[in-house]
Amino acid sequence: MSALRILVPVKRVIDYAVKPRVNKAQTGVETAGVKHSMNPFDELSVEESVRIREKKSAPVEDICVISAGPPKAQDVLRTAMAMGADRGVHVEVKDGEELEPLAVAKMLRAAVDKEKSNLVILGKQSIDDDAAQTGQMLAGLLGWAQATQASAVKFEGDTVLVTKEVDGGAETVKAKLPMVITTDLRLNEPRYASLPNIMKAKKKPLVKMSLSDLGVANERRLKVVKVTEPAPRQGGGKVEDVDGLISKLKELGAI
Template identity: 70%
Template sequence: MSGLRVLVPIKRVLDYTLKPRINAAQTAVENSALKHSMNPFDELSIEEAVRLRERKVPIDEITVFTAGPPKSQDMLRTAMALGADKGIHVRIEKGPELEPLGVAKLLKKVVEEQKSDLVILGKQSIDDDAGQTGQMLAGLLGWPQATQASKVEITDKTVTVIKEVDGGVETVKANLPMIITTDLRLNEPRYASLPNIMKAKKKPLEKKTLEDYGLDVEPRLKTIKVTEPPPRKGGVKVDDVDGMIGKLKELGAL
């Protein structure tokens, strides 16, 4: 099998340790002047691409890609410190965030440009939780897809993916080229060492714009209002099982 060209899309999101707050206009989550980091599911994707190479799967190149504001390139440098070979940054200064369909269209162009055989991306981003980009990309490319992977094996041109489903696990097989989306049980991402962080600064990073790809990525959706969920009511204590059953009946749960 000739060496694979792997594409790993990543996204800069509000750090998962922070509690999101709604902005004053109730149109989005407030994210200005707050800590951002790489989407956790994308960390799994980079780790898996690097592990495939470490397991002696022939890989010629691991490319990481992101579209976003200038600070997004920090995520690319982090990914390269973790083992990716090069990065591509489509710089977006202003305007609404790309919707999943727009991202999928952009990734299709990048896949064709980079001649990628395998795309590994997070099953969702933790900011909008859409969980659509991988599936849309597979549809646009006409490639097979395996979502929510918890184990990936590649032999020759065949990819075997195991994923957890209700009541057990499901195993699927497909031939390359292919789209894989990653789930939390797939692996444990490594930390970037200081020497690798320094080496990443010398790895190639291409800077592009949406105009370079000539795409229509105008939003199809309009956010009407964003609100926080209602506060949870406090629980009550009961003295015994009969009391619990009575309370459940009172609440209409039985």
């Protein structure tokens, strides 16, 4: 089996524990002064890549993490390197400039060619736009096999067995490298980056480039018309007994 050169895309998003708020212009959520961290599904991808090397499931030559975003996106790249990735690539875009899934997929296709990657492991979706499209688009652009929503990954020579989440159960698919795998929550439990590894990560190589360096333009095909908060829930009421419950349901037309 040829050694794996794994590319792991990661994204800086609003921390999962923060409740997003719509900005005053109603064009999106407020990001200024809000805690950000690595997209949780991308943490799973980094962890799985490092585990493949640690468990010697397959020979791993290189684990490269890549992120597109403003200068602060380097924070999640350093975190990924502290978790065990070898190096990072930061594709600089202006603060507030959004990339649609197709643009990200085109960027990653160029990065795969540049890095000579034969395996891409990425989160099934990011928790900010929940598009869940990038992995599938990337596989289509590359003409590679794909396995989405992975809950287990196993190597058998040049063949990869991926157990994936489906409605009501699990499905196992088999494909040969090169391929794209998107990760789901049951795949693993990401490790915390230790202080010594955080310090080591500061010395690992991090290359900066632009979209134009990869021959990609940020073409916008979608426009956000308006973003609003969900309507507040109405408060519930109490009933004294079962007869009262039945009467209330009849009053509401539920029965």
